[in-house]
Amino acid sequence: MKRVLHVRNVARVNSGGKVRSVSALVVVGNGQGAAGYGEGRAVDAAAAVQKATRSAEKNMTTFSRFNNRTIFSNIDFNWKSVQLHLRSAPPGYGIVANNHIHEICRCIGISDLGAKVYGSRNPMNVIKATFAALAQQRRPEDIALARGKKVMDVELAYYGHNAENTRDTAKPER
Numbered sequence: 001m002k003r004v005l006h007v008r009n010v011a012r013v014n015s016g017g018k019v020r021s022v023s024a025l026v027v028v029g030n031g032q033g034a035a036g037y038g039e040g041r042a043v044d045a046a047a048a049v050q051k052a053t054r055s056a057e058k059n060m061t062t063f064s065r066f067n068n069r070t071i072f073s074n075i076d077f078n079w080k081s082v083q084l085h086l087r088s089a090p091p092g093y094g095i096v097a098n099n100h101i102h103e104i105c106r107c108i109g110i111s112d113l114g115a116k117v118y119g120s121r122n123p124m125n126v127i128k129a130t131f132a133a134l135a136q137q138r139r140p141e142d143i144a145l146a147r148g149k150k151v152m153d154v155e156l157a158y159y160g161h162n163a164e165n166t167r168d169t170a171k172p173e174r
Contacts, residue, residue, distance in 0.1 A: 026052035
């Protein structure tokens with residue numbers, strides 16, 4: 001699944017005048033927990049999108065999902081001047097978020113999420129902040145390892161049941 005999220009005209013100034021080009025930001029994903037974003041610049045938009053797509057495919061990472069549909073817990077994340085609040089949601093809630101975050105979640109395979117962006121809403125920074133926030137979320141395995149407890153005990157305390165059978169087993173790349 002490929003989504004072109006942001007295309008803009010840019011100009012570089014040199015002694016001969018302005019050199020115009022197009023910058024594109026693309027997100028690709030498989031809908032099963034893996035996604036990546038890439039930036040590309042070229043003289044025309046089609047070439048910029050193609051470069052960005054290649055870069056996004058190279059930069060794909062895997063994200064863990066709770067019940068294959070949402071994030072494990074609420075995330076408050078700051079990236080430059082973007083404040084991002086991601087909230088896990090119950091089944092059937094849908095994706096209630098900024099349009100860039102919405103498309104990223106669709107590419108990853110997250111179907112239930114609430115998100116709010118405060119501060120700067122620059123599309124480039126919102127996209128980078130979303131990827132960084134999702135990459136830093138803590139899974140029950142990480143919490144159990146840090147506390148010296150069993151994963152089953154942590155899942156019971158956080159989620160009220162053993163989520164082992166319903167969780168996406170993909171491990172994030174580090």
